[in-house]
Amino acid sequence: MISSSSIRLGVDIGGTFTDVVLESGDAQFSAKVLTTYAAPENAIIDGMHQVCAKAGVSPDQIGQIIHGTTLATNALIERRGAKTALITTQGFRDVIEMRTESRFEQYDLNLTLPEPLLPRQMRFTVNERVNSKGEVMIDLDPDDIRAVALQIKEAGFESVAVGLIHSYLNPRHEQMVREVLAEVLPDVAISLSCEVSPQMREYERFNTVVANAYIKPLMASYLGRLEERLQSEGVDCRVFLMHSGGGIISIQSAAEFPVRLVESGPAGGAVFAAHIAARYGLDKVLSFDMGGTTAKICLIKNQTPKTSRVFEVARTYRFKKGSGMPISIPVIDMVEIGAGGGSLAHVDAMRQIRVGPESAGSEPGPACYGRDGLRPAVTDADLVLGKLDPDNFAGGSIPLYPDASQTALLAHVGEILGMDAVEAAFGVAEMVDENMANAARVHAVENGEDLSQYTMIAFGGAAPLHAGRLCEKLGIARCLVPPGAGVGSAIGFLRAPFSFEANRSVYMKLSDFDPGVIRTLLADLQAEATGFVRTCDRDAPILSEFKVYMRYTGQGWEIPIDLTERQAMDPDAATFEARFEEDYAKLFGRVVAGMDIEITVWSVNATTPPEAVERVGVAVAGEVAAQVSTRALFDPAKAAFQEATIINRDAMESGQRAVGPAAVTEAETTIIIPASRDAIRQPDGCIDMNVKG
DSSP, X not given: OOOGGGEEEEEEEOSSEEEEEEEETTXXXXXXXXXXXXXXXXXXXXXXXXXHHHHTOOGGGOOEEEXXXXXXXXXXXXXOSXXXXXXXXXXXXXXXXXXXXXXXXXXXXXXOOOOOSSOGGGEEEESXXXXXXXXXXXXXXXXXXHHHHHHHHXXXXXXXXXXXXXXTTOOHHHHHHHHHHHHHOTTSEEEEHHHHOOOSOHHHHHHHHHHHHHHHHHHHHHHXXXXXXXXXXXXXXXXXXXXXXXXXXXXXXXXXXXXXXXXXXXHHHHHXXXXXXXXXXXXXXXXXXXXXXXXXXXXXXXXXXXXXXOEEESOSSTTOTTSSEEEOSOEEOOEEESOSTTEXXXXXXXXXXXXXXXXXXXXXXXXXXXXXXXSOBHHHHHHHTTSSOTTSGGGGTSOOOHHHHHHHHIIIIIHHHTOOHHXXXXXXXXXXXXXXXXXXXXXXXXXXXXXXXXXXXXXXXXXXXXXXXXXXXXXXXXXXXXXXXXXXXXXXXXXXXXXXXXXXXXXXXXXXXXXXXXXXXXXXXXXXXXXXXXXXXXXXXXXXXXXXXXXXXXXXXXXXXXXXXXXXXXXXXXXXXHHHHHHHHHHHSSOOTTOXXXXXXXXXXXXXXXXXXXXXXXXXXXXXXOOSEEEEEEETTTTEEEEEEEEEGGGOOTTOEEESXXXXXXXXXXXXXXXXXXXXXXXXXXXXXXXXX
């Protein structure tokens, strides 16, 4: 009898599918159901019942639920959040509209900057001022706050963001605003920048607190409904949320800081890939997560995903930094593009095939779903090219209609360009693969990495269909497709630690190094981060990871420097300088002699210890796996159909091979082995794809 404490549920709401994974002891059971946009909790309940039935347990036996979602991201992209007001310092009303005044596309004379989340009439000011040292220069009058609060009340706002200049150093004025708002507007959600993102750079900080306020009522409503639905189904366990930094927080923290959920689903995927990398002892991994709506690419070095403290949502120009909405929170650093199975194809004014970022989602879905979708998606192209079995998609739960795919491809691509359905499908598939390859190349160059030295780990419902071709384009020799790849992010949630990162901007030059101030600051951040983790687990041991962001005086941006606990709690200027120069030289090839160094941001991440990982003994290649059947599979490298063997993944034994061209099928996805590759089933169930020979 398995105790309920060992039964855990991971749930990932994506743009097309909701993935549910139940872990009972050493066994895993999964399901993919179409996302229900109007009430996302319905898909969760449906998927939960499916996996419980497979596992032979009842919902009331579930001991823990860990959840990630794209709802926050989608609300920001689609601009469907709460009616939100911003209160800021007089003279700074237009910061979120002025941006940083940089042109992300230097030579575009018709450059259109993204609209701010809040138009000018929704932004209000109060007369106050705190300087860059945290000293009050103009006191804030409570009557001024009350006057603004009454305007907000009369206009019927549902949420208020408060972002005052230099409040990260002295939060008292923002706290005063909250006290008055709570009195005048007791039912309105309030977000303070000194709590949401206590960091320098007012554009990023204001944008982050506005985004938090914008989605706060929506997420609070959803999380409340989810808890009620689960309880009505007899589920009485605690629910936790995956955050964008790759850890787990309580549902209460998630409701207070929903902006930290913005990349929660993709973060789970990166954690999943890092876990596989640790099992195989891989230090250079390219994580490739392709679902129904987007593709996510992340560099994982030394079994740890690369992290950042600023990222952009809803970029309006592909790959262009500065064209999106900057969010200043701890986040796993990745490239995300609109290239999923549901991404729609069209022909532009230059008669070029374009794919995405618009997606068919789950309603109506690609044309082949037979749900009144008329435009061709990547899934339609994959079906026409023989990558998918129309009778065995999503474990046979969703029938596919090839005729509908051909009709859509001809109508929107083929007839315009004089192609038949197969040529149109080939064009669409090559375009989406090249988009993803370009994104990976750009990301690698920005980080000074050579992808030919990397191993790809592919997961998500659509990634195994495209990973082989992507490896060919990027010159990557090896690709691992783990078991459960179709629901990889949901599995990643079950591998993530409880964690929370606290950060704060306090400017300090090394020439003015003050060990006492540093020791107190880092101890305060450690206590803050640990407090959040304790809301999830009162008894688990907690590790602290220390990081400072440093730069040469006069530079515009800083680099992250990791410190040991001893270096952090017994700070020494020479040690800080040596650590900075070491990492700076790795990134830029040299140090700058004679320049003072400054610290801008201090960070402490509190985390429960990672689970122990057992290394996999790699299998020796053996006999060829038994084929179920054969079918025609289009080879893009040769631009022709070839006969491919069809192999059931569940029937493959350790060491058995699949010789390309082949398709290895399972309930949640299909792995396409190109003619240039062979694959071996490893002892843990991974399909290990390598270049032939």
